[in-house]
Amino acid sequence: MLVVQDGxxxxxxxxxxxxxxxxxxxxxxxxxxxxxxxxxxxxLVGNSEGAAGLEMTATGSTLQFEGDAVVALTGAQMVAxxxxxGVPWWESVxxxxxxxxxLGPVQGEGFRxxxxxxxxxxxxxxxxxxxxxxxxxxxxxxxxxxxxGDVLEVDDAHNPPSVAVGTRPxxxxxxxYTVPWWIGAVPGPHEAPDYFTDEGVQHFFSAEWKVYHNxxxxxxxxxxxxxxxxxxxxxxxxxxxxxVHDYAYAIGTVNLxxxxxxxLTVDGPSLGGFVSIATIATSELWKIGQAAPxxxxxxxxxxxxxxxxxxxxQESQLxxxxxPHDFTSNSNQRN
Amino acid sequence: xxxxxxxxxxxxxxxxxxxxxxxxxxYRLAGDRHVLVEYGPMVLDLNLTFRVYSLAEVLEESxxxxxREVAPGVRSLLIRYDPLEIPLPKLIENLKxxxxxxxxMANQVVASRRIVLxxxxxxxxxxxxxxxxxxxxxxxxxxxxxxxxxxxxxNGLESKDQVIAYHQKTDYMVLGLGDVYLGAPCAVGLDxxxxxxAPKYNPARLWTYEGTVGIGGSYMCIYPMTSPGxxxxxxxxxxxxxxxxxxxxxxxxxYLLRPFDRLQFKAVDERTLSRYREQMAVxxxxxxxEESTFDLGQYNCFISDIADEVRAAKKRRETAIGEVMNxx
Numbered sequence: 001m002l003v004v005q006d007g008x009x010x011x012x013x014x015x016x017x018x019x020x021x022x023x024x025x026x027x028x029x030x031x032x033x034x035x036x037x038x039x040x041x042x043x044l045v046g047n048s049e050g051a052a053g054l055e056m057t058a059t060g061s062t063l064q065f066e067g068d069a070v071v072a073l074t075g076a077q078m079v080a081x082x083x084x085x086g087v088p089w090w091e092s093v094x095x096x097x098x099x100x101x102x103l104g105p106v107q108g109e110g111f112r113x114x115x116x117x118x119x120x121x122x123x124x125x126x127x128x129x130x131x132x133x134x135x136x137x138x139x140x141x142x143x144x145x146x147x148x149g150d151v152l153e154v155d156d157a158h159n160p161p162s163v164a165v166g167t168r169p170x171x172x173x174x175x176x177y178t179v180p181w182w183i184g185a186v187p188g189p190h191e192a193p194d195y196f197t198d199e200g201v202q203h204f205f206s207a208e209w210k211v212y213h214n215x216x217x218x219x220x221x222x223x224x225x226x227x228x229x230x231x232x233x234x235x236x237x238x239x240x241x242x243x244v245h246d247y248a249y250a251i252g253t254v255n256l257x258x259x260x261x262x263x264l265t266v267d268g269p270s271l272g273g274f275v276s277i278a279t280i281a282t283s284e285l286w287k288i289g290q291a292a293p294x295x296x297x298x299x300x301x302x303x304x305x306x307x308x309x310x311x312x313x314q315e316s317q318l319x320x321x322x323x324p325h326d327f328t329s330n331s332n333q334r335n
Numbered sequence: 336x337x338x339x340x341x342x343x344x345x346x347x348x349x350x351x352x353x354x355x356x357x358x359x360x361x362y363r364l365a366g367d368r369h370v371l372v373e374y375g376p377m378v379l380d381l382n383l384t385f386r387v388y389s390l391a392e393v394l395e396e397s398x399x400x401x402x403r404e405v406a407p408g409v410r411s412l413l414i415r416y417d418p419l420e421i422p423l424p425k426l427i428e429n430l431k432x433x434x435x436x437x438x439x440m441a442n443q444v445v446a447s448r449r450i451v452l453x454x455x456x457x458x459x460x461x462x463x464x465x466x467x468x469x470x471x472x473x474x475x476x477x478x479x480x481x482x483x484x485x486x487x488x489x490n491g492l493e494s495k496d497q498v499i500a501y502h503q504k505t506d507y508m509v510l511g512l513g514d515v516y517l518g519a520p521c522a523v524g525l526d527x528x529x530x531x532x533a534p535k536y537n538p539a540r541l542w543t544y545e546g547t548v549g550i551g552g553s554y555m556c557i558y559p560m561t562s563p564g565x566x567x568x569x570x571x572x573x574x575x576x577x578x579x580x581x582x583x584x585x586x587x588x589x590y591l592l593r594p595f596d597r598l599q600f601k602a603v604d605e606r607t608l609s610r611y612r613e614q615m616a617v618x619x620x621x622x623x624x625e626e627s628t629f630d631l632g633q634y635n636c637f638i639s640d641i642a643d644e645v646r647a648a649k650k651r652r653e654t655a656i657g658e659v660m661n662x663x
Contacts, residue, residue: 023415024391024406025590026513026559126578127589136517136560138578188346189363189371236378238552239534239660245379246514246521246554247408250365250415258537270406270513271521273552279366303345307367308418315419 001066001154002117007147008061008103012132013121013140014038015052018266019129023248026270030131030139033217033266033289034112036314037075040173041116043321044072044092046163051120051155052130054146056113058292060103061146063115069095069154070118070163076110076177076290078103090174094165109177111292118163122155133267135218173317175286180208180296184284185254186307190244190275193230200228204254204277205301209261213293217267219255220288222297226259227277237273246273252280252288254299263288281307283314349427356439358383362427367418372430373411379523379553383410384510385440385631388594390433399429407594409510409521440631447595447629449506450622454600455608456499457483458571460544465568468540477659478536482567486550489533489567491655498531499602502569505529506597507555508629517559517576518590522598524555527638527645531555532652534660535565546571546612548600559590571608572600573615573622582618595629 004011016038018031032038032055042051054061060078072092073080080087081102087093095101103113123130123141132140141150168174185205192201203225212221234243242256249255249269253276255262263280265288280288281302291297302310348370351360358375365371372390374383390412391405401421406413416426461482469479478485483495492498505526514521524530535551540563543549547558549566556566559576575592577585584591592598603611614620638645 021404023404023413024512025518025588026516027518028516135562136578143578186345186364186366189365191346236553239656243552245377245409245411246511247371247373247411248406248413248511248513250369250371250413252366269515271408271511272515273554276365279364279369282367304348304364304367304423308423311367312419 002121002152003064003066004061004146004148004150004152005064005100006062006102007145007150008056009059010057011061011146012055012134012144013052013123013130013146013152014055014132015050015120015130016042018131019127019133019139022127023270027127027136028133028267028270029251030129030133030217031266032112032114034075034114034286035289036173036175036286037112037289038114038116039318040090040169040321041072041074041114042120043318044074044090044163044167044169045070045116045118046092047116047118047120049322051116052123052140053114053116053121056103056115058111059105060113060115062100062102064100065095065097067097067154070165071095071101072116073103073113074116075113076106077108078106078113080104091168092163092165106292109179109292109295110290111295112289117154119154119156122153135267169321170317173321177290179291180298181287181291182298182300183287184281184302184307184310185278185299186281186302186304187278188276189250189253189279190277195230195241195275196277197228197230200230201277203227204261205299208296208298211291211293211295211297215293217265219265219268220263220291222254222261222263224261227256227261234273242274244273244275246271249276250279252282252285254278254280265289281310283307283310348423349431351431351434357434357437358386360434362430364423365413368415370414370416370423370426370430371411372414375410377410379409381508381631381634382440385443385445386437387412388445389437389440389443390430393433393437397433399426401426406513407511409523441635442630442632444628444630444632445595447508447597447627448593449597449599449625449627450592451599451601452572453603453608453611454502454548454570454572455603455605456502456570457495458605458608460547460571461568464540464543464547467542468536472538472541476537478533478567483569485659486531486533486567486569489652489656489659490531491651498569501529501531503600503602506599509592509594509596509598512590512592512594514554514556515564516562518588518592519556519559519575520592520596520598522555523553525597525634526641528641528648530648532656533567534656535567537565539563539565543568544571545576546574548572557592573612573620582615584615584618584620584622597627597629
């Protein structure tokens with residue numbers, strides 16, 4: 001059991017891959033904004049992929065442990081203190097009953113940190129998932145971010161196999177967080193020459209974009225140059241050249257609402273009538289989760305083949321981490 | 336097999352020409368795990384929407400390995416797949432094969448419920464949201480202070496009363512859900528003579544009451560929960576989303592409406608609507624739902640019979656919209 005002494009800026013219960021299967025009725029998957037860090041963390045504490053953990057944003061929570069626990073902190077490094085001692089990141093750690101874990105502001109680059117705990121956080125499932133959808137006020141812990149006084153149950157019924165404390169993932173699963181973020185994206189679904197001019201698409205991929213302050217789990221607004229549309233208006237779809245007839249968006253797509261690009265993220269809308277110039281590669285999507293308001297980012301044009309190979313590489317690395325035998329040999333290779 | 340098959344651009348990976356029984360088909364990439372299948376030219380045409388749902392049905396019932404989830408739009412279907420389980424060229428081949436087997440939509444008949452929704456036009460919930468917008472976001476705009484009056488101007492109609500009459504003269508068919516979020520219908524007036532169109536707010540409202548009925552572009556929407564929004568607000572109706580499915584209307588799902596539902600609006604005063612909403616909250620409101628069908632062939636005949644009137648209505652709207660857009 002965990003007692004929340006301080007909720008932090010925005011800490012939510014999430015699971016991966018979240019509430020999938022309801023996109024056609026407008027229920028987003030939610031889940032971690034940086035699924036890579038979240039999934040690595042779950043593997044470090046010996047959990048299965050579906051176990052729920054905490055996503056903390058910019059400034060973390062203070063949690064009192066009412067029982068012994070094995071936890072892992074991943075993602076953006078925060079100022080961390082466990083009863084006066086420092087806490088390592090990207091490593092499974094033993095926390096003893098009665099200890100208090102204090103997580104402060106993010107140090108260095110990055111925006112979101114993850115706390116995974118052996119067994120996983122136990123909250124009721126809503127439509128099959130424990131992920132919090134803040135806008136919809138459901139899932140997770142009462143459909144909201146944590147605050148002081150909340151009590152989180154740990155699911156020890158699953159009793160996952162014990163994991164050695166101090167295990168770390170291979171170095172290539174611990175990314176460097178550096179700004180500007182270079183984010184691989186595949187052009188489309190709406191590209192040149194139909195919807196944008198060649199210059200418009202080139203500008204999208206050559207510009208440095210800035211994350212607007214009004215960005216959250218639903219979408220990341222980007223500030224940068226105006227992109228040149230190929231059409232004068234939206235024809236039958238509307239008055240502005242960014243308008244088309246309503247269609248379903250992909251998570252990670254860069255949508256143009258008027259002239260303003262918005263990256264639609266895990267809590268994003270499913271259906272709408274604005275064009276999308278490019279879509280972030282699945283293996284690169286975690287970078288948006290680590291981009292903070294004010295950060296600069298650039299898009300790198302990727303082919304579908306490159307994006308798929310990178311996804312294969314990332315999934316293979318994660319699969320190796322989940323397999324204890326491979327995991328041990330990977331750990332030994334490190335350092 | 337290469338990834339850029341008969342590629343037209345990096346985003347368009349394949350296409351099929353139109354035949355006598357099907358529209359042209361464009362396969363667009365939406366990243367590395369989604370494909371957007373797009374039908375026909377960029378027009379609002381129920382024949383295209385019906386095809387979208389036919390493809391969705393085949394994909395939901397078939398066993399193409401790696402296909403995870405589909406999401407219909409007005410003239411396109413988004414397909415989520417696992418590229419590590421089915422490579423894109425293979426998926427496209429499968430999709431093309433399905434198209435060869437799908438029949439023409441022209442005479443399709445689908446299940447389509449008729450639902451009567453009470454609506455309070457010009458409701459105080461609408462006025463309150465408008466006033467808040469004027470106080471905190473934008474004090475003056477062509478659509479302020481009265482969205483309903485603006486919709487009248489944008490459609491070349493004489494008065495708010497005429498908008499209210501037009502809104503009740505046609506059924507609205509639900510073409511998609513989730514516009515925006517949680518089962519909100521993307522619906523369109525079936526009789527194009529009475530269709531209402533309106534440019535959206537710019538910038539959007541910070542909040543809109545749950546149950547608000549709005550018009551944006553050619554579409555009508557009902558807000559499933561109190562939220563930001565950009566549609567022109569014309570009235571308020573019932574609750575269409577119930578997270579915890581607390582009454583019989585939400586027995587099967589937390590959302591009330593389904594694709595192809597036909598919504599018929601019936602004007603009531605604000606007090607009556609409040610009473611209905613209270614009754615609904617405790618499961619005591621008897622919503623009028625009639626199980627029925629919709630015959631696309633008949634509808635196509637109807638549309639061609641009224642073609643001249645539709646053209647006139649479209650011209651009226653285009654002239655009107657040109658005038659109101661000057662103020663944007």
